[in-house]
Amino acid sequence: MSESYNRLIELMNAWGQDLEGGAGSADQYRQLLRTTASWLAQGEGDATVVLRATQTLLLDPEHSGVRGRAALAALRERLQGDRPNIGKEPLLQQALLLASWPARPSGRFHLVPLLTSALQEGLLQGRPRQQAALQSWWEGNGEAMVAEREEAQAALQPPLVTPGYHYRSEQLPRLRESKATAWASNSYMDKVNLFIAFYLSGLRYQRKFLAARGWLVPEPPSLTENLNQLNQAQGSSWNFNNFAIHLIGALSYLEEQVQMLRENLNLPPSSHDVAAAFAHLQTNKDQPHKFNGVSDALLTILDWLEEALQPLPFFDIAGQVEARCRARMDGALARSARQTDLLWWGQARYCHLLRTPYRRLSDPDQILLAAAAEVTARAAALPSEPTAAFLVTTLAELGLDSQETHPLRTWLTRLQRALRDHPLLRPRLAPALAQEISRDALGLPALWACVAPERPSADAAATEVALPLDAPLDRGQWASWLLRELLVLRALQPAGGAA
Amino acid sequence: MSLLPVLRPLRCKNPDCSFPEGGRCARAAEIADPESLCDSLARGPAPDPSEAPAAPPHGAPPTPSSDDDVPWSGRHLDPRAMNDLLFRSPARVFGVLGAFNAGKTSLLTSFFLQLSSPAFPYRFAASKTLFAWSQLCERASGWQGAPREEILDHTPVNQEQSAFLHLGLRPAERADDRYLDTVFSDIPGEWLTGWAQHDGALAQTRLAFLQRCAGFILVADAAALLEPTGLRLDGELAGMLRRVAALPRPPGAPRQLALVFSKFDKVLGQVSPPAATQRQRREAWGPLGDRCRRLFTALQAQDPAALQVEIFPVSAFPMPLAAGQPIGVLAPFRFLLAGADPRQRWPLLRRPLPAAGPPFLFYQRARPAPGRVS
Numbered sequence: 001m002s003e004s005y006n007r008l009i010e011l012m013n014a015w016g017q018d019l020e021g022g023a024g025s026a027d028q029y030r031q032l033l034r035t036t037a038s039w040l041a042q043g044e045g046d047a048t049v050v051l052r053a054t055q056t057l058l059l060d061p062e063h064s065g066v067r068g069r070a071a072l073a074a075l076r077e078r079l080q081g082d083r084p085n086i087g088k089e090p091l092l093q094q095a096l097l098l099a100s101w102p103a104r105p106s107g108r109f110h111l112v113p114l115l116t117s118a119l120q121e122g123l124l125q126g127r128p129r130q131q132a133a134l135q136s137w138w139e140g141n142g143e144a145m146v147a148e149r150e151e152a153q154a155a156l157q158p159p160l161v162t163p164g165y166h167y168r169s170e171q172l173p174r175l176r177e178s179k180a181t182a183w184a185s186n187s188y189m190d191k192v193n194l195f196i197a198f199y200l201s202g203l204r205y206q207r208k209f210l211a212a213r214g215w216l217v218p219e220p221p222s223l224t225e226n227l228n229q230l231n232q233a234q235g236s237s238w239n240f241n242n243f244a245i246h247l248i249g250a251l252s253y254l255e256e257q258v259q260m261l262r263e264n265l266n267l268p269p270s271s272h273d274v275a276a277a278f279a280h281l282q283t284n285k286d287q288p289h290k291f292n293g294v295s296d297a298l299l300t301i302l303d304w305l306e307e308a309l310q311p312l313p314f315f316d317i318a319g320q321v322e323a324r325c326r327a328r329m330d331g332a333l334a335r336s337a338r339q340t341d342l343l344w345w346g347q348a349r350y351c352h353l354l355r356t357p358y359r360r361l362s363d364p365d366q367i368l369l370a371a372a373a374e375v376t377a378r379a380a381a382l383p384s385e386p387t388a389a390f391l392v393t394t395l396a397e398l399g400l401d402s403q404e405t406h407p408l409r410t411w412l413t414r415l416q417r418a419l420r421d422h423p424l425l426r427p428r429l430a431p432a433l434a435q436e437i438s439r440d441a442l443g444l445p446a447l448w449a450c451v452a453p454e455r456p457s458a459d460a461a462a463t464e465v466a467l468p469l470d471a472p473l474d475r476g477q478w479a480s481w482l483l484r485e486l487l488v489l490r491a492l493q494p495a496g497g498a499a
Numbered sequence: 500m501s502l503l504p505v506l507r508p509l510r511c512k513n514p515d516c517s518f519p520e521g522g523r524c525a526r527a528a529e530i531a532d533p534e535s536l537c538d539s540l541a542r543g544p545a546p547d548p549s550e551a552p553a554a555p556p557h558g559a560p561p562t563p564s565s566d567d568d569v570p571w572s573g574r575h576l577d578p579r580a581m582n583d584l585l586f587r588s589p590a591r592v593f594g595v596l597g598a599f600n601a602g603k604t605s606l607l608t609s610f611f612l613q614l615s616s617p618a619f620p621y622r623f624a625a626s627k628t629l630f631a632w633s634q635l636c637e638r639a640s641g642w643q644g645a646p647r648e649e650i651l652d653h654t655p656v657n658q659e660q661s662a663f664l665h666l667g668l669r670p671a672e673r674a675d676d677r678y679l680d681t682v683f684s685d686i687p688g689e690w691l692t693g694w695a696q697h698d699g700a701l702a703q704t705r706l707a708f709l710q711r712c713a714g715f716i717l718v719a720d721a722a723a724l725l726e727p728t729g730l731r732l733d734g735e736l737a738g739m740l741r742r743v744a745a746l747p748r749p750p751g752a753p754r755q756l757a758l759v760f761s762k763f764d765k766v767l768g769q770v771s772p773p774a775a776t777q778r779q780r781r782e783a784w785g786p787l788g789d790r791c792r793r794l795f796t797a798l799q800a801q802d803p804a805a806l807q808v809e810i811f812p813v814s815a816f817p818m819p820l821a822a823g824q825p826i827g828v829l830a831p832f833r834f835l836l837a838g839a840d841p842r843q844r845w846p847l848l849r850r851p852l853p854a855a856g857p858p859f860l861f862y863q864r865a866r867p868a869p870g871r872v873s
Contacts, residue, residue: 016711016713018711061588062679067517068518091589123845126840127589128841138848139848464527
């Protein structure tokens with residue numbers, strides 16, 4: 001909390017205010033920060049919180065009627081108990097939000113980049129002292145684009161592999177079977193040797209993993225040496241005695257390490273009598289004709305190893321790795337399918353909503369709206385900015401000039417007309433969402449138009465969306481903006497309510 | 500006397516509504532004309548003048564504000580009230596500096612009287628110190644032009660803390676629907692002279708607000724500068740300028756300082772105001788420039804990236820109010836507000852890209868060149 005309090009002081013100083021010279025005490029500000037942080041924490045699962053918090057930050061405190069906006073009311077209701085005058089202090093509310101904003105936004109916070117088109121397209125004006133803090137906030141949330149962040153992290157992270165896990169799981173029953181049905185000690189010992197190698201290399205790998213987390217000392221060089229000797233001894237010629245010495249050495253080492261790990265982790269002792277198995281192995285190592293008994297002892301040790309290693313957390317990593325790999329694979333396949341679907345849509349240039357090729361549509365506003373709606377349906381889980389760029393490229397290929405520039409007011413009026421003239425393209429808004437947008441559409445002109453396309457003029461939007469409607473935007477910017485808002489709409493719709 | 504119903508103040512039951520204060524109706528999305536259609540909105544009873552609170556004396560701290568307070572209950576804002584105001588909006592605080600009898604309060608009063616001028620890009624919207632402005636204007640209107648008579652009372656030197664005058668402004672351009680809070684310091688010249696000579700603990704406490712100022716007006720009495728004691732005044736003004744330049748600066752654009760040669764009507768016989776492009780040259784000010792060597796030297800030493808300075812010849816009250824108009828009063832305020840209220844659009848943001856990552860992250864749509872605006 002002291003970190004956010006320091007951040008609040010830093011922000012207020014940069015904005016020209018003296019927190020300590022104000023009406024509140026340090027304890028009061030700390031309480032306000034706690035309340036704000038707990039409200040923001042709800043944003044992980046509640047999109048309305050993210051919507052209102054983002055709108056509060058985009059709001060220009062100098063605009064008329066700021067205090068009456070629903071965007072501010074959501075937080076104000078929480079803070080009023082601690083500071084009755086908070087309703088009159090939008091600037092303080094903004095500073096509290098910035099100071100309490102989660103360091104690692106997740107969940108519904110991924111909507112922030114979709115809600116900040118006004119910032120991205122350069123429509124926010126003035127506020128010279130707040131500008132740096134707001135840009136820094138936006139950049140922090142830019143990373144919250146879930147798909148992009150996960151892709152980037154996955155690309156940077158090497159996959160975790162536990163050597164031999166699958167082999168051991170599958171081969172241990174076969175080894176037992178081979179021992180019982182055939183007398184082929186050399187081939188049998190091959191398999192045993194391989195098992196030991198897998199255990200040793202797996203243990204070595206896990207030791208590195210654990211050592212990096214401060215669990216174990218690094219691997220002693222004797223283990224590698226032991227394994228090499230075991231390989232040499234097994235060789236092609238039958239020299240069981242020599243081989244058994246190294247085998248016992250390797251198994252003893254494994255047993256010692258695993259026991260130590262289990263003790264460290266307070267795991268109960270294993271049910272297998274591994275000490276007796278080791279004693280048997282030691283006694284009979286010079287008697288090749290007692291191979292069956294030796295191999296029983298070996299199997300006991302291997303069973304014990306398998307059982308003893310399973311509950312260890314690092315061994316469970318194998319399962320995690322498998323699950324992660326599968327999830328990555330599934331995600332990549334699903335993403336690839338969506339990307340292919342989007343590319344196919346872009347190549348075919350067929351409007352599924354209107355059941356006609358785009359070339360047969362003549363109204364550029366209808367084309368833009370239909371294309372944005374269709375891309376939204378295909379790109380809900382794709383990164384938004386490349387998708388917006390793809391939409392603009394496709395529109396250009398459909399013959400629309402992406403650099404044609406009009407004031408925001410004109411784009412808004414044209415969108416309203418397109419929505420009125422083509423009811424099929426009108427997104428269906430859930431009543432609760434429509435009500436939220438009606439209460440305050442700050443920074444969301446396209447959603448505002450979707451809620452009220454019947455309004456004859458977009459002039460009313462100047463107050464509603466609190467944006468400079470005379471700001472010039474080219475068609476590419478407007479198409480990207482429209483797409484972001486439709487993606488917001490899709491994300492906020494209850495299941496099955498999307499257009 | 501009761502007010503006509505249409506003149507009675509509007510009140511709305513909806514706590515989210517700011518329509519009665521000139522803001523936005525909370526149900527604007529549903530109701531096109533709130534004044535005639537909204538059932539939550541009604542005209543309240545006229546306020547009873549006999550119940551109006553008596554104005555506190557000059558320098559008295561304003562009473563704590565509540566929702567029901569009229570905004571002009573205090574004569575001046577004290578530092579605490581000014582700080583509270585800064586929590587509400589990014590108010591622009593301007594430090595009005597100058598020696599005793601330089602004409603600081605006269606300049607502010609004259610500016611207030613000129614606010615309705617079409618030459619000024621803002622219009623009056625509100626004031627939390629309306630009573631103070633009203634008193635100043637009333638006092639100024641009583642001046643009949645006698646040269647030795649004071650136009651306004653001197654700001655009392657015995658007040659305990661800094662005092663401020665507040666102005667709420669709206670851009671004259673109707674499309675710009677904003678409300679700007681501006682605050683001007685009204686502090687005695689003796690404090691500032693003392694601060695220029697020695698930046699002691701008392702001065703630092705009293706003048707702590709200067710660090711948060713968006714701009715400054717340094718008022719130099721042109722007539723006093725040309726008097727035999729003018730050299731001393733020149734040194735004091737140069738000291739003030741150096742102190743301002745040494746103040747910690749908030750990050751961002753440079754601050755503005757308007758150097759105002761006040762009472763210029765009294766020196767018109769000796770000094771001709773130079774053209775705007777020549778004002779930064781000391782020589783262009785003739786004998787006044789000769790008297791202000793140290794001030795101009797201090798000016799030349801400023802870093803323009805930290806402090807932008809412009810010089811203005813001004814006469815706040817060349818004649819009695821009923822007989823004439825002030826000269827050049829709006830220009831320094833226009834200069835200050837142009838710097839403190841920039842309205843340029845923010846640049847298109849570029850999302851930071853990770854050093855390593857999938858190739859599509861490196862794609863960014865370049866902003867196309869601006870085209871035709873219909």
